[in-house]
Amino acid sequence: MQVISHIPELRRVLQSASGRVFVPTMGNLHDGHLALVRKARQTGGCVIVSIFVNPLQFGPQEDYGRYPRTLEADCDQLEKLGVDVVFSPTEAELFPVAQEFHVSPPSIAKELCGEVRPGFFRGVATIMLKLYAIVLPSVMIFGKKDYQQLHIIRAMVNQFNLPVRVEACETVRARDGLALSSRNAYLNLRERAQAPELYLGLGEVAERLLSGERDFRALETRATEKLKATGWQVDYVAVRNAQTLKTAQEGDAHLVVLAAARLGGTRLIDNLEIELHSGKV
Ligand code: PAF
Numbered sequence: 001m002q003v004i005s006h007i008p009e010l011r012r013v014l015q016s017a018s019g020r021v022f023v024p025t026m027g028n029l030h031d032g033h034l035a036l037v038r039k040a041r042q043t044g045g046c047v048i049v050s051i052f053v054n055p056l057q058f059g060p061q062e063d064y065g066r067y068p069r070t071l072e073a074d075c076d077q078l079e080k081l082g083v084d085v086v087f088s089p090t091e092a093e094l095f096p097v098a099q100e101f102h103v104s105p106p107s108i109a110k111e112l113c114g115e116v117r118p119g120f121f122r123g124v125a126t127i128m129l130k131l132y133a134i135v136l137p138s139v140m141i142f143g144k145k146d147y148q149q150l151h152i153i154r155a156m157v158n159q160f161n162l163p164v165r166v167e168a169c170e171t172v173r174a175r176d177g178l179a180l181s182s183r184n185a186y187l188n189l190r191e192r193a194q195a196p197e198l199y200l201g202l203g204e205v206a207e208r209l210l211s212g213e214r215d216f217r218a219l220e221t222r223a224t225e226k227l228k229a230t231g232w233q234v235d236y237v238a239v240r241n242a243q244t245l246k247t248a249q250e251g252d253a254h255l256v257v258l259a260a261a262r263l264g265g266t267r268l269i270d271n272l273e274i275e276l277h278s279g280k281v
Pocket of ligand 1: 052149
């Protein structure tokens with residue numbers, strides 16, 4: 001496995017690699033990331049994993065400075081999984097001059113997480129376009145845990161006609177249901193014990209939808225209130241059309257329930273897809 005931090009060297013190494021499969025990450029890898037890497041391995045071709053904590057997607061009050069950086073441990077894990085190349089550029093390598101061009105994402109980027117994190121998806125889309133142009137993969141793999149991010153990246157790829165296939169991996173959860181996330185490390189013991197409530201709340205909404213309830217707003221409010229009652233600060237619980245991410249309408253068959261909420265200082269997100277006709281969650 002080669003660990004490369006310079007763009008020209010990466011391009012040189014990748015020159016002979018056809019069928020590049022790319023897993024972009026911000027490092028501090030957990031089993032959720034490793035599932036993406038395993039999927040990349042199965043896809044075949046040269047597997048490239050990037051590790052870069054992208055300053056463009058953090059707001060001024062957010063955790064950019066304290067975001068866990070664990071490059072050595074990450075590389076050990078990636079080597080065991082048979083990754084071909086790790087691209088871990090410095091900030092100066094990716095931004096030799098301040099980034100003046102940005103990808104302006106569609107209006108859905110102002111809703112859900114975008115409402116509380118203005119500029120987040122602009123930062124994600126911009127770095128993804130840069131990383132795409134550097135790696136030139138034929139496949140890129142993302143986790144469904146960041147459902148809105150996946151939606152926006154798919155839209156960017158489609159609308160800019162980028163010749164790359166976007167694949168999605170199911171969310172990996174701890175035994176108690178908590179979706180794996182690097183930010184789980186911020187939780188203290190008490191918060192960690194309480195954290196699965198977010199997933200349980202989504203599960204309750206899903207069950208009510210499957211048993212025929214269709215008052216989406218009432219379901220959102222009930223789930224929000226229940227979380228608030230146990231001390232969560234809720235950014236949103238939202239029932240959306242899984243394909244468009246627009247507010248769910250009566251008759252939509254494929255839904256997704258998304259939530260973001262804070263426990264103490266830690267903001268967690270999660271979601272659950274629901275197929276109303278087949279009854280699948
Ligand atoms: O999901 C992430 O880890 C990041 O948002 C991504 C896609 C690597 C862009 O920085």
